[in-house]
Amino acid sequence: MSGDTLFVTGTGTDVGKTVVTAALAATARGSVAVLKPAQTGSGEDGDLVEVERMTGGGITTLELARHRDPLAPAVAARREAVPPVTPARIVSAAEELAAAHDLVLVEGAGGLLVPYDDSGGTLPDAAVPLGAPVLVVCPAGLGALNTAALTVRELRHRKLDCPGLVVGSWPTAPDLAARCNVVDLPSVTGVPLLGALPEGAGRLRDEEFRTVARAGLAPSLGGEWDAAALGAPS
Ligand SMILES: Nc1ncnc2c1ncn2[C@@H]1O[C@H](COP(=O)(O)OP(=O)(O)OP(=O)(O)O)[C@@H](O)[C@H]1O
Numbered sequence: 001m002s003g004d005t006l007f008v009t010g011t012g013t014d015v016g017k018t019v020v021t022a023a024l025a026a027t028a029r030g031s032v033a034v035l036k037p038a039q040t041g042s043g044e045d046g047d048l049v050e051v052e053r054m055t056g057g058g059i060t061t062l063e064l065a066r067h068r069d070p071l072a073p074a075v076a077a078r079r080e081a082v083p084p085v086t087p088a089r090i091v092s093a094a095e096e097l098a099a100a101h102d103l104v105l106v107e108g109a110g111g112l113l114v115p116y117d118d119s120g121g122t123l124p125d126a127a128v129p130l131g132a133p134v135l136v137v138c139p140a141g142l143g144a145l146n147t148a149a150l151t152v153r154e155l156r157h158r159k160l161d162c163p164g165l166v167v168g169s170w171p172t173a174p175d176l177a178a179r180c181n182v183v184d185l186p187s188v189t190g191v192p193l194l195g196a197l198p199e200g201a202g203r204l205r206d207e208e209f210r211t212v213a214r215a216g217l218a219p220s221l222g223g224e225w226d227a228a229a230l231g232a233p234s
Pocket residue numbers: 010012013014015016017018019020047108109110111168169170197198199200201202203
């Protein structure tokens with residue numbers, strides 16, 4: 001058996017990759033593993049603890065390295081004088097998990113081109129040999145058009161498949177930019193908008209989280225989301 005592998009990247013850090021990863025895990029059919037190749041910032045519990053809390057457990061989680069400083073993995077590893085997590089190491093860990101699970105989700109650190117090692121290794125260098133698609137998480141508001149377009153352009157440049165975008169945190173009171181972005185993100189990036197998780201979703205857990213995850217992810221990602229739910233800009 002070898003399950004599917006999906007990478008989850010973002011337009012940057014703090015855009016909601018962890019919440020989206022947890023939502024994908026919560027709505028997936030079959031066994032799920034979540035791989036966080038490198039977790040930086042040891043003051044926090046770490047993304048996998050967050051994923052376990054939101055999903056209520058029942059999934060496999062694997063963190064390959066934990067670094068003290070809340071920085072890019074390569075920089076944090078260098079400052080500790082420990083070996084970094086290389087793309088090759090990410091590939092072998094993802095392959096091992098895929099041999100035993102129906103779905104492997106790989107959550108990167110920060111945005112797409114964040115360095116993992118000092119030889120220029122990045123998340124795409126692991127996704128390419130695996131032939132894995134890369135989902136892009138973006139913010140809702142002003143600035144998302146540019147950073148989402150740049151991220152998708154880089155994925156195309158590397159011949160990686162991008163199924164689409166998911167907004168990590170859709171505001172309770174969306175402003176004009178957020179409402180317009182729903183319309184313009186697909187045309188500006190050339191990939192569909194495949195969901196939007198409501199602000200506050202990250203504080204939910206178990207069945208409550210699963211219900212919100214289903215409502216916030218498109219059918220192609222295992223949910224029931226309909227872009228029309230966000231409302232058209234006037
Ligand atoms: N839909 C949401 N509901 C509630 N909180 C959210 C949501 N999306 C993001 N957040 C909050 O915003 C912050 C950043 O989100 P998150 O940790 O998921 O970012 P990230 O993209 O995974 O960043 P990193 O690069 O550190 O992995 C967190 O404090 C998280 O709880």
